[in-house]
Amino acid sequence: MSVPKDFKYSAEHEWVKNEDGNVRIGITHFAQSELGDIVFVELPQVGDEIKAGDAFGSVESVKTVSELYAPISGKVVEVNAELEDSPEFVNESPYENAWMIVVEPSDLSEVDSLLSPEKYEELIAE
Secondary structure: OOOOOOOEEOOOOEEEEEEOOEEEEEEOHHHHHHHOOEEEEEOOOOOOEEOOOOEEEEEEEOOOEEEEEOOOOEEEEEEOOHHHHOOOHHHHOOOOOOOOEEEEEOOHHHHHHOEOHHHHHHHHHO
């Protein structure tokens, strides 16, 4: 199961990629494989404020609806609108095409408190 080494991870299975001060967020390969075929993705609007630990959207699969939890706090500066028409990207390409939002963090150091790739691999191995 793919766990990119240049990302950080939340215990709720979101990935975070620091991109010159802004942070790109999506769900992990493990999460999408547990959910099954994704049929709908609900995301916040550009300009919305999100708070670490709070739900910022949801994904609906053929099995269930799951909340997406913000790994950090900040302002949403970009949303992946392609997921509205192509939610299957979450299953096909969770780390590339299926990023969900880009956030301008209110405190970039929150990223440091997330799981390393090695710690995330330990979590999903349990």
